[in-house]
Amino acid sequence: MPFSDQVFLAPGGSRYKGNLHSHTTNSDGRLTPAESVAAFRAHGYDFLCLSEHDLYTDYSDAFDDEGFVILPGLEASAYLYADESESVRLRCHHMHGILGTDEMVGAAPRLFSHMERLEPIRCHGSWDGEAVAGELARRLAERGCVVTYNHPIWSRVEPDEFCGAEGYFALEIFNYDTVNESGTGYDVTYWDLMLRRGRRVLGFASDDNHNEGLFDDAFGGWVIVRAPELSRDAIVRALLAGDYYSSSGPELLSWGVEAGRVWVECSPCERVNLVAGGPVNAGGTVIAQAGTEGLTHAEFELRGGETYLRVECVDARGRTAWSNPAFADEA
Structure with a gap:
């Protein structure tokens, strides 16, 4: 679903x-x-x-x-x-x-x-x-x-x-x-x-x-x-x-799903992870470009077949913000 x-x-x-x-x-x-x-x-x-x-x-x-x-x-x-x-x-x-x-x-x-x-x-x-x-x-x-x-x-x-x-x-x-x-x-x-x-x-x-x-x-x-x-x-x-x-450090401001894509808004972070259930290779990571102040927005395209989604926002010190999971059959 x-x-x-x-x-x-x-x-x-x-x-x-x-x-x-x-x-x-x-x-x-x-x-x-x-x-x-x-x-x-x-x-x-x-x-x-x-x-x-x-x-x-x-x-x-x-x-x-x-x-x-x-x-x-x-x-x-x-x-x-x-x-x-x-x-x-x-x-x-x-x-x-x-x-x-x-x-x-x-x-x-x-x-x-x-x-x-x-x-x-x-x-x-x-x-x-x-x-x-x-x-x-x-x-x-x-x-x-x-x-x-x-x-x-x-x-x-x-x-x-x-x-x-x-x-x-x-x-x-x-x-x-x-x-x-x-x-x-x-x-x-x-x-x-x-x-x-x-x-x-x-x-x-x-x-x-x-x-x-x-x-x-x-x-x-x-x-x-x-x-x-x-x-x-x-x-x-x-x-x-x-x-x-x-x-343990960053702020997770908001996140969601729109038109088959996951979007994330956060305080400046070194990387944002989408962790997903489903087939091998479900999920993904966006990494900030070198020399920038970090990511405050990230997007991921869903592949289909994901059973749950959660996001992690990781700052340059390795400190992390974790969302709760969302499930495919929840409106």
């Missing part, structure tokens, strides 16, 4: 910058919640999820105002240990539960309370990783949360241990902390594997900041959400709808 004419991230409307993955002294971070909120606000962020390990926090009453919003949530865990001594972790699932829309909150049989702990799932020797991931997602969803899957390369999981699991809407495709810790923070390969298999999962970039001072782990990965207002409900709705882009 060919792609119809459409615009993604349409110009106009309000855009809000946020970090979905952050730790404080409530788990293994070094900043207090107040210090973390102050730091992100000072760097131009509009919303923040304090996603502590296995601990749900809701600081919205403390920090929300007309210019900043807290997304209550937690980073929940499941672990595969080598044996019952639990001295060696072989694999893990880390999944965010972020408090959902007003409708989800109203329909949930029970919500998490502030400072409530969710015990990790513990497995020994072997596990059905996909089933465990699905169970962890279910536990979060039944408490009114939307769910993401975090840093699979760092977590040492294989594709069959999480790619087919149900219950999460987005994959963490860029994790600034693990990029700088161990080079394990780029997960777009898993993302494309899932998209090629027909899994309609969104992507997001984040910090996973702990602010320990060992290396830079803050203000390096974020999402820019297009929403009608700055509120938890509006931000979460936009996230679920994919009305946002992810970035």
